[in-house]
Amino acid sequence: MLHHLIRQAAQNGFGDGLSLTPLPAPSRRGFLKAIGAGAGVLVVGAHLPMPALAAEAAPKIIGPADPRPHAFVIVAPDNTVTVLAKHLDKGQGIVTGIATIAAEELDADWAQVRGAFAPADAKLYANHFFGIQGTGGSTAVANSWDELRMAGAAARAMLVAAAAVRWKVPAGEVTVSKGVVRHAASNRSATFGELAEEASKLPVPQQVKLKEQKDYVLIGKPDLHRLDHISKTNGTAIFSMDIRRPGQVTAVLARSPRFGGTVKSVDDAAARKVPGVIEVISLPVGVAVIAKNTWAAMKGREALTVAWDDGKAETRGTDAMLADYRKAAEKPGSVAANKGDADKAIADAKAKGGHAVDGEFVFPYLAHAPMEPLNAVVALNPEGGCTIWAGSQFQTVEQMTAAHILGCKPEQVKIETQWAGGSFGRRATTNADYIAEAVMIAKAYPKAPVHLVWTREDDIKGGRYRPLFLHRITAAVDAKGALVGWKQRIVGQSFMAGTPFEAVMVKDGVDATMVEGASDMAYPVANLAVDAHTVASPVTTLWWRSVGHTHTAYAKEVMIDRLAKAAGKDPVAFRMEMLKDHPRLAGVLKLAAEKAGWGQPLAQGKGRGVAVHESFNTYVAHVADVTVDAKGQIKVDRIVVAVDCGEVVNPDIVKAQMEGGAGWGIGHALRGEITMTDGVVDQANFDSYLPLRMSDMPVVEVHIVPSHERPTGAGEPGVPTVAPAVANAVFSVTGQPLQTLPFSRGGIVS
Amino acid sequence: MVRINVNGEERQVDVPEDMPLLWVLRDELNMTGTKFGCGIAQCGACTVHVDGTPTRACQTPVGMLTPDSKITTIEGVKGKAAQAVQAAWQKLDVVQCGYCQSGQIMSAVALLTDNQNPTDQDIDAAMDGNVCRCATYVRIRAAIKDAAQTMRA
Numbered sequence: 001m002l003h004h005l006i007r008q009a010a011q012n013g014f015g016d017g018l019s020l021t022p023l024p025a026p027s028r029r030g031f032l033k034a035i036g037a038g039a040g041v042l043v044v045g046a047h048l049p050m051p052a053l054a055a056e057a058a059p060k061i062i063g064p065a066d067p068r069p070h071a072f073v074i075v076a077p078d079n080t081v082t083v084l085a086k087h088l089d090k091g092q093g094i095v096t097g098i099a100t101i102a103a104e105e106l107d108a109d110w111a112q113v114r115g116a117f118a119p120a121d122a123k124l125y126a127n128h129f130f131g132i133q134g135t136g137g138s139t140a141v142a143n144s145w146d147e148l149r150m151a152g153a154a155a156r157a158m159l160v161a162a163a164a165v166r167w168k169v170p171a172g173e174v175t176v177s178k179g180v181v182r183h184a185a186s187n188r189s190a191t192f193g194e195l196a197e198e199a200s201k202l203p204v205p206q207q208v209k210l211k212e213q214k215d216y217v218l219i220g221k222p223d224l225h226r227l228d229h230i231s232k233t234n235g236t237a238i239f240s241m242d243i244r245r246p247g248q249v250t251a252v253l254a255r256s257p258r259f260g261g262t263v264k265s266v267d268d269a270a271a272r273k274v275p276g277v278i279e280v281i282s283l284p285v286g287v288a289v290i291a292k293n294t295w296a297a298m299k300g301r302e303a304l305t306v307a308w309d310d311g312k313a314e315t316r317g318t319d320a321m322l323a324d325y326r327k328a329a330e331k332p333g334s335v336a337a338n339k340g341d342a343d344k345a346i347a348d349a350k351a352k353g354g355h356a357v358d359g360e361f362v363f364p365y366l367a368h369a370p371m372e373p374l375n376a377v378v379a380l381n382p383e384g385g386c387t388i389w390a391g392s393q394f395q396t397v398e399q400m401t402a403a404h405i406l407g408c409k410p411e412q413v414k415i416e417t418q419w420a421g422g423s424f425g426r427r428a429t430t431n432a433d434y435i436a437e438a439v440m441i442a443k444a445y446p447k448a449p450v451h452l453v454w455t456r457e458d459d460i461k462g463g464r465y466r467p468l469f470l471h472r473i474t475a476a477v478d479a480k481g482a483l484v485g486w487k488q489r490i491v492g493q494s495f496m497a498g499t500p501f502e503a504v505m506v507k508d509g510v511d512a513t514m515v516e517g518a519s520d521m522a523y524p525v526a527n528l529a530v531d532a533h534t535v536a537s538p539v540t541t542l543w544w545r546s547v548g549h550t551h552t553a554y555a556k557e558v559m560i561d562r563l564a565k566a567a568g569k570d571p572v573a574f575r576m577e578m579l580k581d582h583p584r585l586a587g588v589l590k591l592a593a594e595k596a597g598w599g600q601p602l603a604q605g606k607g608r609g610v611a612v613h614e615s616f617n618t619y620v621a622h623v624a625d626v627t628v629d630a631k632g633q634i635k636v637d638r639i640v641v642a643v644d645c646g647e648v649v650n651p652d653i654v655k656a657q658m659e660g661g662a663g664w665g666i667g668h669a670l671r672g673e674i675t676m677t678d679g680v681v682d683q684a685n686f687d688s689y690l691p692l693r694m695s696d697m698p699v700v701e702v703h704i705v706p707s708h709e710r711p712t713g714a715g716e717p718g719v720p721t722v723a724p725a726v727a728n729a730v731f732s733v734t735g736q737p738l739q740t741l742p743f744s745r746g747g748i749v750s
Numbered sequence: 751m752v753r754i755n756v757n758g759e760e761r762q763v764d765v766p767e768d769m770p771l772l773w774v775l776r777d778e779l780n781m782t783g784t785k786f787g788c789g790i791a792q793c794g795a796c797t798v799h800v801d802g803t804p805t806r807a808c809q810t811p812v813g814m815l816t817p818d819s820k821i822t823t824i825e826g827v828k829g830k831a832a833q834a835v836q837a838a839w840q841k842l843d844v845v846q847c848g849y850c851q852s853g854q855i856m857s858a859v860a861l862l863t864d865n866q867n868p869t870d871q872d873i874d875a876a877m878d879g880n881v882c883r884c885a886t887y888v889r890i891r892a893a894i895k896d897a898a899q900t901m902r903a
Contacts, residue, residue, distance in 0.1 A: 091847030091884045225843055232848030233839040235783020235824035239849060242782035250777070275766060293777040294786070295769045371787055371795060371849040371883045421785075421849030422883050456788040652843060656889070660846055663885020686792035686881060695874035697887035 072118075072151040073102050075159070079179070079193030081108045083148070084118040086125035086133060087140040088393045089228070090370070090420035090427070091660075092715040093653040094140045096226045098148055100649050101141070104218045105152030105211060108192065109179035115227040120395035120415035132396035136428045136543070138616040138713020141649055145711055153208035155199075159192055162199035166190070178217075213647070213708060222651050228419065240418040243377045243389040245449035249278060251441050252297045252453055254304055255286040258313035258679040259463055260538025263287060263306060270303040280304070281444045288441045294453055314538040315679040318468060322362065325470040325491040325535065333489055333531035334509030337519035340527030345485030346476040353479035355566035359559055360472050362740045363551040364673035365465040367689055368544055372421020373459050374434040378402075378442035379449035385412025386442060390435055391420025393427035401432035402439045424545040424664070426464060430499035433464065460689045461681040465674055466544035467493040469514075471555045475525075481567030483578065485527040488518055488555070494534045495541040509534065513543065517552030517720070522585055522614060523560070523578045539676075545664055546719040549615040553720035554727070554741075557611035561728040562737055571610050571728065572598050584644050585612055587705055588621040592642035595703050596623035605629065606637075609728025611721035618717035619644040619705075622662070622725035625698075628733045634748045636666055636698040636726055641718065643702070646709035654714045658702040661718025667692025669723035671744045690744075753817040756781070757826025760817065767813025771805075772796045774812045775823060783824035783852050787881070794880030797853035798823050804860040806879075824852040831862040834897035842893045846884035854880045858894050866901045868894065 074082040083099040095115035103113045118125045122133045128147075129139045156176055163181045164171040167188050175182050182189040218224060231237035256262065266287050268280040276296025281288045287306055291297035316324070350356050376390035385408040392398055392415045399413040406413075420427060432439075438452035454462065469492040476485045494511035496502050505512055510519075510532050519530040544550060564574035572593045579586040589612045593599075602608060605628050612621040625638040639662045648654050671690040675682045683689040727738040730748070743749045751762050754771075756779065763778045772789075775781045775798070784807055787795030791806035798807045799822040800815065815821070835858045838844075845851050854877070861868060861876035868876070873894055882890070 091845075093846070225840070226845065228848060229840050229843050229845055232845040232851050233836050233855060235852045237848050238782070241786065241849075242776075244780055244782070293765075293769075293773060295765075295773040295777070298789075369883060371785075371793070371847060371881070373786065420847065422847040424883070453786075456790075456793075656843065656846060656886070659888045660885045663887060664883075667885065685790050686788050687790060691793075691881045691883065692885055692887075693881065694877040694887050694890070697885065697891075700888050 072148060073106065073155045075155060075192050075196045075199070077193050077196050079112055079191050080114050081106060081112050081179075081192065082114040082116050084116050086118040086127070087135040087144070088117075088391060088417060088420055088423070088427070090391060090393070090423040092657060093226055093650065094135070095228065096224070097141050097649045097653060098144055099227060100218050100224060101145060101148040102152035104216055105149045106156045107176040107178065107217075110218060110224055112179050112192070113227070117417035120392065120399055120413070120417070121411075122396045126396070132394070134394040134396060134428060136393065136425070138618065138716045140713070141711045142617070142713060149210050150208060153210055154204055157205045157208055158199040158202050159195050161202050162195045163190055166195070166198060219649050220647070220651060224650060224652070226653070237419050239372050239421050240377060240390045241372055241375050241421065241453070243418070243451065245377060245379055247448040248377065248451055249290050249292060249445070249448045250294045250297045250451045250453055251288050251290045251438075252301045252455065253286045253288050253437055253441070253458070254301050254306055255458065255462065256308045256313065257461070258308065258310050258315065259540060260313035261308040261310045262312070264309040265307045267305040270305070271300040274300040274303050276300070279445055281441065283440050283444065285437050285440060288444070290441070290445055290450065297453070298455065310679070312538065313679055314676075317677045317679070318365065318675045321468060321537065322470065325468070328491050328533045328535060329470055329472050329489050333491070333533040335531050336510045336515040337528050337530040340485075342485045342487040342527040342529035345527035346474055346487065349476035349478045349484050354477050354484070355563075356474060356476040357559065357562045357566055358474050359555070359562065359737065359739055360470070361551070361555045361558070363469040363471075363554070364675065364741060365468045365539070365541075366544055366668055366672050367460050367465055367674055368424040368426035369459055369689060369691070370420070370422025370424060370426055373456055374426070374454040375452060376435045376438040377449055377451045378438045380442055380446050381412070381414070384408050385414070386439060387414045387416060388435060388439070389416045389418055391423065391427055392417045392435070393420070393423055394429065394432070397430065398432045398435045401436050405436060405439045406443055425543040425547070429464065429542060430501055456686065457684045460674070460683050460685060463540035464542035465539070466550055467495065467541040469551045471551065473555060473559050475559055475563055477563050477567040481569050481574075483523060483525050483563060486525045486529070488530045489532070490514055490518065490530070491533040491535060493537055493539070493541045495543065497534065497536070506534070513548045515552065516548040517613065517615060518556060521556055522582045524581065546615055546716040549613065549716075549720035553611070553613040553615070554724045557613065557721060557724035558727050558731070558737055558739065561609065561731055570599075575610070575612060579612075584619040584705075585614055588612060588619045588642040588644050591703050591705060592621035592623045592640050595642065595701065596625070596640035598623060605733065607729040607731075607733035609725045609730070609732055611724040611728060613721045615717045615720050617712040618714065620717050620721055622721040624722065624725035624729040626726060626729040626733070628730060632734070632748055633750060634730055634743065636696070638699045638701070639666075639722060639725070640701045641703065641722075642705065643714065643718065644705035644707055645712045645714050645717065646707050647711040648704055648707070649711060651704055654704055655702040657714040658718040659700045661716075662700045662722045663692050663697055665719045665722030666698070666726060667696065669726060669741060669743055670696065670749045671742050673742050673745075752812050754812065754815050754821060755817060755819060756821045757823060758820075763812070765812060768811045770808050771798070771810040771812050771815065771821070772807035775807060781823055781825055785849055785852055787850065787853070792881070793850070793853075794857060795850050795853040797856040797880065799827070799856060799860060802860070802863065804857050824856060827856065827859055829863075830901060831859045831897070834900040835859050835862060835893070838893040838897040838900065842889050842896065844886050844889040844893050846886055850880060850882045854882065854890055858890070858897070861894065862898055862901060866898050868898060
């Protein structure tokens with residue numbers, strides 16, 4: 001659903017009314033086209049028929065390949081194969097995944113394969129689900145699967161054709177394996193590099209034959225290393241934080257301590273005296289201190305005296321906001337789902353020997369806090385426009401926003417996408433956020449490339465949080481223990497409101513990202529009523545790894561355990577009964593339960609809990625083992641996860657995403673929260689916004705369901721069910737449902 | 751002028767003495783392998799060795815170091831433990847976003863230099879100061895054990 005809506009929103013335009021050319025829907029076949037070949041390099045792009053190609057932009061090449069624009073696959077005379085990823089790699093491994101897909105059809109040797117980030121150009125590199133170039137919603141593999149297979153197959157066919165011409169043999173007798181092209185009958189062979197120039201002069205086939213799954217030698221194999229596994233272990237991988245352009249200056253920005261506050265007055269006399277400070281500039285977004293290095297910029301900002309106008313700012317604390325949410329929850333909200341008669345079903349169940357369960361759930365604001373604090377380098381180009389070096393996640397939005405700020409054309413904004421030090425959703429914003437700040441500063445200080453650096457405090461206090469949410473649920477099982485009624489009210493902010501996404505993401509007063517996972521729950525309850533109140537606040541909010549499912553799956557799965565207990569049923573059996581029409585959900589639930597040893601007796605103080613959910617078209621079940629000690633303190637001992645994400649391109653990366661997803665879910669459930677007092681954020685850094693650490697991390701066992709279904713994503717779906725599985729494990733020991741997050745609020749985590 | 755010894759080379763930098771070593775390395779010497787993560791010694795991304803001891807460069811004013819202090823960064827770390835650790839990291843594909851990994855590796859090398867048979871508790875104690883938001887902790891633990899085994903063999 002999210003994909004479709006982003007696509008429509010993109011067509012409505014970004015950057016203050018600048019419109020974007022709508023792109024046609026992706027096709028699964030055909031449409032192969034050679035683009036920009038030359039200098040003996042075979043360059044193949046498989047893409048949609050487009051009008052004239054946009055301005056040239058050299059891709060950042062990871063490794064020694066010779067870059068050529070507008071391509072997905074580059075075979076160079078040095079025998080390297082470079083596969084361009086139009087998606088941002090923020091740790092999820094997509095550069096490796098994309099390269100694997102193309103290399104498979106190409107029959108390349110993995111050792112010759114390199115990865116690179118594609119330039120920003122929506123005409124060539126749009127995410128087909130969005131209609132703009134951007135990464136998100138765990139879409140990357142699903143989006144690029146056909147495109148990269150076709151590109152790889154086309155390049156292979158051209159290398160085969162070149163060999164056939166050179167050796168004067170029928171193409172049908174030429175084989176390819178591990179980067180070597182052979183003609184067995186005449187005992188001849190050539191490397192890709194040796195054939196690249198001849199191949200580049202041949203026409204690109206309009207139809208290609210793709211491999212069958214049984215013939216895969218790279219896809220689905222467990223022993224392929226990530227393409228970034230060496231550069232990220234010896235300090236040579238370059239993030240935008242590491243970009244050093246000639247003459248570059250560093251900027252930090254003083255922002256309002258309250259969301260919605262604006263600059264009233266600035267005294268910068270002391271700041272200007274700090275050695276190394278070059279300039280202080282007031283901007284609509286804050287006060288920029290520009291210096292010759294980061295330390296001087298930070299010291300300069302400390303020396304600023306800024307008075308802020310809080311006239312339009314949020315001045316409530318989170319306790320007051322929550323009280324307002326509770327008031328709102330007393331009244332019906334906008335309807336997200338309504339079938340049968342939930343009130344009547346719940347009343348009938350209570351009257352006829354069934355059980356009703358009430359739950360109020362509170363989910364705090366959460367920061368993404370990627371390890372690399374947000375930053376971007378911007379240099380104005382002499383010919384107009386600018387070049388941006390960043391861990392760019394929504395390239396098209398950033399191009400259009402920068403163009404709007406600079407008064408240039410979007411295609412004059414070049415983006416050099418870098419490895420990103422995490423994102424978890426933070427880098428994908430509807431107004432380009434920190435990149436827009438950097439462009440504004442560069443515009444105001446055009447003398448040198450500007451590196452805008454956020455400190456960790458800027459990040460933790462800087463908003464774009466997973467919103468604060470309140471859920472109220474009443475649900476009932478009848479006398480036979482069947483789930484008969486479910487009534488749920490959700491109160492929180494919409495991060496779509498006021499953005500180009502609003503018109504399509506918010507329907508009838510309901511933001512789809514607030515209720516996903518609740519209004520469309522898989523459990524077949526005949527009487528379902530889900531409604532929502534969207535509340536407004538200047539506090540900025542954003543999608544956060546797994547979006548609405550971060551709270552909807554939690555509330556649903558904790559309630560299901562309470563209902564199972566009320567019905568006197570085993571939590572796994574209760575769910576299995578309800579998932580008869582959902583074989584993939586039932587499949588992961590069964591697999592996780594079996595592998596975890598569900599049903600085996602546990603020692604005193606040990607608990608086991610389960611949760612299952614679909615998100616982003618991927619199916620995941622978690623079983624958590626916990627210890628509750630004599631003082632009531634909890635420790636997560638083991639997580640067993642089963643995942644079904646269709647055809648798996650790289651099982652070790654899926655495994656890594658499940659491990660990381662488990663840590664992400666547990667870490668925030670244990671101690672993660674952003675709170676505010678009188679509108680000012682109480683947390684500042686990792687001493688107060690407490691991250692998961694080594695000693696918190698449980699054993700994680702990952703089981704992947706073998707599948708021939710089309711591939712779906714793995715970055716986000718490993719998150720939603722881990723925290724409710726842990727909560728249900730604690731519930732199995734204490735009988736106390738954990739409905740207020742984080743768990744540290746209940747005193748059960750140190 | 752401040753004189754320091756980085757990876758065996760003497761370097762002179764014209765910076766205030768209160769500038770943390772982190773910014774001297776990154777902004778003055780253009781050695782960007784050592785990362786800025788929090789600035790308050792809470793995440794370990796900036797971990798270097800000073801005379802072999804894992805040290806948070808973000809909280810080490812450069813003026814506190816002497817020209818005799820031997821600073822080792824990810825760019826210069828070597829020896830049996832470093833080799834074993836980096837090889838194990840690569841073998842197990844530990845990294846995800848990779849931003850914290852220089853610091854993780856520097857902490858792990860220091861641990862294994864002193865203790866070639868660390869228990870889980872030893873690993874927790876040595877590594878709890880290094881945050882990984884991707885939560886690669888499962889593989890970091892496995893890689894440390896793998897490297898320890900290599901060193902003992």
